[in-house]
Amino acid sequence: MYLHKFLIIAVLMGASLANAQQSRFGAPATQEDIDKSFWTVFPDGEFLPDGEGNVAAGRELFEYNCTLCHNMPGENDPVKDEIGKLFGVDDKRGRTNLQQTIGSYWPYPTTVFDYIRRAMPLIAPMSLTNSDYYSLTAYLLYENGVIGEDEIMNKDTLPKVQMPNRDGFINAYPEVPEKYKAKD
Amino acid sequence: MKNTSLTNGNRRQFMKAGMATSAALLSSSALAQETVLEPSRGPGRTVMEMGYYGERSEYVKDARLKGNRGTGLIGGSLTPLQHGHGIVTPSGLHFEVHHSGVPDIDPSEHKLLIHGMVDDAKIFTMEDLLRFPSVNRFHFLECAGNGMGEWMAPRGQTVQQTHGLTSCSQWTGVPLKIVLNELGVKTDAKWILAEGDDGARMTRSIPMWKAMDDAILAYAQNGEFLRPEQGFPLRLLLPGFEGNMNVKWLRRLEIGDKPWWTHHEDTEYADPRPNDKIRAFSFYMEGRSVITSPSAGMKLNGPGFYEISGLAWSGAGTVKKVDISTDSGKTWQQANLEAPVLPKSHTRFKMPWTWDGKETNIMSRSTDDTGYVQPTYEEMYKLQGPIGMMHNNAIQNWHIAQDGEITNVRL
Numbered sequence: 001m002y003l004h005k006f007l008i009i010a011v012l013m014g015a016s017l018a019n020a021q022q023s024r025f026g027a028p029a030t031q032e033d034i035d036k037s038f039w040t041v042f043p044d045g046e047f048l049p050d051g052e053g054n055v056a057a058g059r060e061l062f063e064y065n066c067t068l069c070h071n072m073p074g075e076n077d078p079v080k081d082e083i084g085k086l087f088g089v090d091d092k093r094g095r096t097n098l099q100q101t102i103g104s105y106w107p108y109p110t111t112v113f114d115y116i117r118r119a120m121p122l123i124a125p126m127s128l129t130n131s132d133y134y135s136l137t138a139y140l141l142y143e144n145g146v147i148g149e150d151e152i153m154n155k156d157t158l159p160k161v162q163m164p165n166r167d168g169f170i171n172a173y174p175e176v177p178e179k180y181k182a183k184d
Numbered sequence: 185m186k187n188t189s190l191t192n193g194n195r196r197q198f199m200k201a202g203m204a205t206s207a208a209l210l211s212s213s214a215l216a217q218e219t220v221l222e223p224s225r226g227p228g229r230t231v232m233e234m235g236y237y238g239e240r241s242e243y244v245k246d247a248r249l250k251g252n253r254g255t256g257l258i259g260g261s262l263t264p265l266q267h268g269h270g271i272v273t274p275s276g277l278h279f280e281v282h283h284s285g286v287p288d289i290d291p292s293e294h295k296l297l298i299h300g301m302v303d304d305a306k307i308f309t310m311e312d313l314l315r316f317p318s319v320n321r322f323h324f325l326e327c328a329g330n331g332m333g334e335w336m337a338p339r340g341q342t343v344q345q346t347h348g349l350t351s352c353s354q355w356t357g358v359p360l361k362i363v364l365n366e367l368g369v370k371t372d373a374k375w376i377l378a379e380g381d382d383g384a385r386m387t388r389s390i391p392m393w394k395a396m397d398d399a400i401l402a403y404a405q406n407g408e409f410l411r412p413e414q415g416f417p418l419r420l421l422l423p424g425f426e427g428n429m430n431v432k433w434l435r436r437l438e439i440g441d442k443p444w445w446t447h448h449e450d451t452e453y454a455d456p457r458p459n460d461k462i463r464a465f466s467f468y469m470e471g472r473s474v475i476t477s478p479s480a481g482m483k484l485n486g487p488g489f490y491e492i493s494g495l496a497w498s499g500a501g502t503v504k505k506v507d508i509s510t511d512s513g514k515t516w517q518q519a520n521l522e523a524p525v526l527p528k529s530h531t532r533f534k535m536p537w538t539w540d541g542k543e544t545n546i547m548s549r550s551t552d553d554t555g556y557v558q559p560t561y562e563e564m565y566k567l568q569g570p571i572g573m574m575h576n577n578a579i580q581n582w583h584i585a586q587d588g589e590i591t592n593v594r595l
Contacts, residue, residue, distance in 0.1 A: 024366050025312040029297055029305035037297050037436050040377050040387060043445050083255065100451050105462070108445045115447035118385040122257070122284060125383055169450075170457060172466040 043108040045159030051130035052154035055147075058139025061132055065121040073143050087143050103144030107169050109161040113137045113153075134158070248277055249344055252333065257285045258384075260327070262348025265476045265495065270522075271322065271530040273351035275406050280413040281327050281349070283448070284383030287433055291409075291417035294381070296401070300439035303368030310417050313401060316358040321400065321423065322529040324497045326350035326469045328426035328453050331576035338581075338592040342481035346580060346592060347474045350497065352530035355421050357402035360395045364439075373439045377446075378420050381435035388429045388453075389443035390422065394467070398423050398528075401434065424499030424528040425467045426574070428453050455574045469499035471558050472577035473506050473533070473550035484588030487541030492519070495530045498552035503531040505551050510537055512545040512595060513581075519548070539584070545595060547581045561594060 039047035063072070071080045073087045085101055102112055117133040119125050128136075138153040147153075147161055248261035260281035263273055273279075280286075291310045299305035330349035333339045340346035369392070376395050380386040390399070400421040403410060410416040415432030422429050428448060443449070443465070455463040473496035478484060492510070496503040503525060507516040519533040533548070550558045559567070561578045583593035 025315050026306040026308040029299055029307045034299050040444050107450055111445050111447055168462050170461050170463045172463050
C-alpha cells in the first residue's frame with residue numbers, strides 16, 4: 001500500500017511536469033471533437049445514447065438494410081450464413097454446441113447495439129438514427145429468443161437484458177504478467 | 185561450370201589476363217566448348233525506364249493467397265512462407281485480414297484522438313506523431329485464426345495455407361507510453377479501447393499494462409510508410425498479441441477502467457473451450473514453429489542433402505530452441521537458430537539433413553525463454569478438446585513419400 005501511495009505521488013508529479021511544459025505536441029480535444037467520435041458503449045450501459053426502438057420497426061429496418069448479406073429467420077442461404085448467421089440458436093456446427101449467434105454466444109446486449117451502430121449496414125455504417133439502431137437491436141434480440149416482442153429497447157432497458165450465455169465466459173485476462181500486478 | 189572453380193586468387197589472375205589467355209583458360213571448362221566468348225547482353229534498361237520505385241523481377245511470382253473464408257471485404261490473404269528467406273516478410277507479401285475492406289486515407293487529414301480517463305484529451309496529426317522520439321523493432325504479427333482450418337484435420341496443401349497468417353517486419357513508430365504520459369493517464373485507468381478508421385470501425389480492448397510496456401503507434405514497416413492493407417497511415421502494434429488487436433488505420437484511443445466487450449473480442453476472437461465455455465481476452469500468440477522448406481506441396485529431388493529451414497516465434501518472449509525430428513517424432517535434434525534471435529519476432533532455424541530416400545515425417549518443436557514448449561495436437565486436444573478455432577499452435581507434421589512428394593498429414 002505504501003508503494004501504491006508513492007506511485008500516485010510520482011504520477012502526480014509527472015502530470016504537473018507535463019503541465020509545466022505546454023509546448024507538447026497535439027491539439028487539445030474539445031468536447032465536440034469527442035462527441036463526434038462517439039463513445040463506445042460499456043456492458044453496464046454507460047454511454048448508451050438517447051432514443052428508443054421496438055421489434056416491429058426493427059423487422060422492417062432489417063428487411064430493408066440487412067438482407068443483402070444476412071438471412072431472415074428461417075432462411076438458409078449458405079453464403080449468407082457464412083457471412084454472418086444471426087438466428088437459429090439450435091443449430092450446431094459439430095465443433096461445439098454453441099453457434100456464434102447473438103442468442104447462444106454473445107454475453108452482453110450492449111455489444112449488439114454498439115457493433116451494429118459502428119459497422120452496419122456494411123455499405124453505409126452509422127447511417128441510421130440511434131432509435132433505428134435500438135429497433136434493430138430489439139429485433140435481433142427478439143428473434144434470438146432473448147426478449148419479448150413488446151419490449152422497448154433504450155438506454156435503460158437494454159443493459160438490463162440478460163443474455164443466455166452471460167456466464168459462459170472464461171476471462172483469460174487475469175493472467176497479467178507478474179511485474180504488472182498491483183502490489184500492496 | 186564444373187571445372188572452372190576459380191578461387192579468388194585465380195579470379196584476379198583471370199581478370200588480369202589478356203583476351204587470348206582467358207579464352208584459353210575457358211576452353212578447358214565444360215561450358216565453353218569453342219574458343220569464342222559468349223557475347224555480353226549489351227545495355228539494359230535505363231534508370232528512367234526502371235522507374236523510381238523498384239519492382240521485383242518479372243520471373244518472381246510469389247504472391248499472397250486469398251483465404252478460404254470470407255468475401256474479400258471481410259477476410260484476408262496469406263503469406264507464402266514456403267518461399268520466404270530470413271525473418272522479414274516483404275511488405276507486399278505480409279498477410280492481411282480485414283473486417284470491412286481497406287480504406288483509402290489521406291495522411292494529411294488523418295487524426296488520432298486520445299480521450300477518456302486522461303487529464304488532457306488530445307488530437308494528434310500524423311505530423312505531430314512523427315515528431316515524437318521513435319523506435320524500430322522487429323516483430324511478428326500473427327492472426328489468432330492462423331491454422332483455424334487445421335483443428336479437426338489437416339487440410340492446407342501448403343505451408344501458406346496452414347501457417348500463412350503470420351508475417352514479420354521491422355516496425356517504426358512512437359512508443360505508446362510516451363504519448364500517453366503526455367496526456368496524464370488517471371491512476372485507476374486499466375484499459376484502452378483502440379478503434380480503426382475502416383468501415384467496421386474495428387475496436388478492441390487493450391490492457392493498460394500492455395500499452396505502457398512495448399506497444400507502438402506504428403507508421404512505418406520495413407523502412408517505408410505502412411502499406412494501405414497494413415493500416416496506412418497509422419496502426420497499433422502490440423508485440424506478441426493476436427493480430428486483430430493490432431488495430432489498423434488507428435483513429436481513436438479511449439482510456440477506461442474496464443473492458444468494453446466489443447463484438448470482435450466476445451465472438452470472433454473468443455475461443456470455444458470444453459463444456460460450452462468460451463475464453464475471452466486470450467491475448468498472447470504462444471510459442472510456435474513450422475518447417476517452411478521442405479514443406480507440403482514441394483517434392484524432394486531424390487535422396488541426398490537438403491537444408492531444413494523454418495520459422496519459430498513466441499508472443500511471450502524469445503525463441504530459446506527448436507528441435508527437429510526427421511524420423512516421425514522418434515528422435516529429435518536441435519536446429520541452429522540464425523541471428524538475429526529477437527523477442528516476439530520470427531526466428532529462422534536451419535538444420536542440414538541427408539534424406540535416405542525412405543518414407544518419413546519431419547516436424548519442428550519450439551521452446552521459448554519462458555520454458556513453454558510447443559504442444560502436439562494430441563496435447564492440445566487433451567487440454568481443450570478438438571473444438572478450438574483460434575490460437576492453434578500445435579506441431580506441424582510434413583509427410584515425405586518415397587518419391588519425395590511432401591504432404592500435410594497428421595500422425
